[in-house]
Amino acid sequence: MSERAPHDDPDGSGTDPTTLWHGRFAEPPNEALMAMSISIRFDQRLWRDDLAGSRAHVNGLLRAGIIDTDETSAIQEALSQVEREFETESFEFFDTDEDIHTAIERRVTELAGDAGAKLHTGRSRNDQVATDIRLWCRRELTAVAAKVFALQQVLLDRAEAHRYAILPGYTHLQRAQPVLLAHHLLAHGWALGRDVDRLMQSVARLDVSPLGAGALGGSSLPLDPAATAEELGFASVFTNSLDAVSDRDFVAEALFDLSLLAVHLSRLGEEWILWTSEEFGFATLTDAFATGSSMLPQKKNADIAELARGKSGRMIGNLVGLLVTLKGLPLAYNRDLQEDKEPLFDSVDQISLVLDAIRGMIATARFNEAAMREAASSQTVAAIDVAEWLVQRNVPFRQAHSIVGALVRRHLAGEASLDSLVTTELGPEAAALLSADSSIANRRSPGGGGSQTLDSQLSAYRAMLGREQQLIE
Ligand code: ARG
Secondary structure, X not given: OEOOOOOOOOOOOOOOOOXXXXXXXXXXXXXXXXXXXXXXXXHHHHHHHHXXXXXXXXXXXXXXXOOOHHHHHHHHHHXXXXXXXXXXXXXXXXXXOOOHHHHHHHHHHHHHHHHHHHOOOOOOHHHHHHHHHHHHHHHHHHHHHHHHHHHHHHHHHHHHHOOOOEEEEEEOOEEEEEEEHHHHHHHHHHHHHHHHHHHHHHHHHHOEEOOOOOOOOXXXXXXXXXXXXXXXXXXXXXXXXXXXXXXXXXXXXXXXXHHHHHHHHHHHHHHHHHHOOOXXXXXXXXXXXXXXXXXXXXXXXOHHHHHHHHHHHHHHHHHHHHHHHHHOOOOOOOHHHHHHHHHHHHXXXXXHHHHHHHHHHHHHOEEOHHHHHHHOOOOOOOHHHHHHHHHOOOOOHHHHHHHHHHHHHHHHOOOOOHHHHHHHHHOHHHHHHHOHXXXXXXXXXXXXXXXXXXXXXXXXXHHHHHHHHHHXX
């Protein structure tokens, strides 16, 4: 990074020419102020969006008759040059570049001279930065949705490949009823489907251009915000300039969407930590998606699943941090709003890491069907099926529940196997219901975890993926 922008004092004021506001100031900014104020370290990733916003704004200035065609092409060429410099990572920053907007405008002015000095006409960094973040969110949240979609696809692939595997379904982490592994995997897939839906709804809601709102109240120049909005591909344009520059609802919403998605991945991660433990042994991670211990030679750990769980806390922190930042702000723009970007970028970065790693972990893991089946085969796991068998013989459910409950109690007290107690008390037909297989085969209520309804769930899930694909494209 070079020390100082190599342009001289353009208006001859004799004061520091490296700030955008030097005309009004007799003293250059203090180092401590700049150290706190500079955001270039993290907002430079908005360069693509800043360039897009500037392109549209320049065309708007031409249409408004504020610059002529020569000036327009000089600025547009400078913007193209800046784009090439960013793409080839040769853009040179100066440590007087406060943020990405300042840096690009400084470079455009170097390249296009007097024409460049007209770029910021009728625009403020306040509407500029709001435009940039919306464009960034539109692209990046859609990219996150695509990664969620890819994970949902892996869950479907694994469900289809193991469609006969059975494991215990749990409530309170106690074995409750046998369910198909496919049913369990797709349960996470449905939650992820809501995440995709939510992300794309947020994208649709944030698709409003704030460009043309100026610093807060618009401009006396004949600008046409609707035209720049259209050029930038926004679905609509602001109708209140104060709201346009101060609204960060869409960042809070994005952080909520990402937090809830992170919570879903955290819950899934928690299960995989259990499933890959020696105590459960339901799944084995492939070496490439597991870690070892620096000390204990035998260890193989599910660090991906743990980090998925751990990072959700950080993402919830990002959401809460932003809400607290926003809660006391009067209209319109306040510098506090600069604090929106780091949590947003961090949450998008973190969730992208988690999604890729979890997807790879699940795609490559080996399911130990025998261990799952064994766990689902305890004598009591299908007790409800015997109670429901009684219900079909006209026994009121409360009574059926207590009859079977009493047999379970006698079995657990060591009297006999549940099978022989049920055979003696209710007959062999009832006893035959006690296996995990018959429980899975007999489960027929729509959306249940047995084999009778799996096909219809699979086709509904595929239809959901089809709808998502359209939203994401
Ligand atoms: N870097 C600022 C932000 O991210 C934009 C600049 C607006 N600054 C200002 N003093 N009005 O919010």
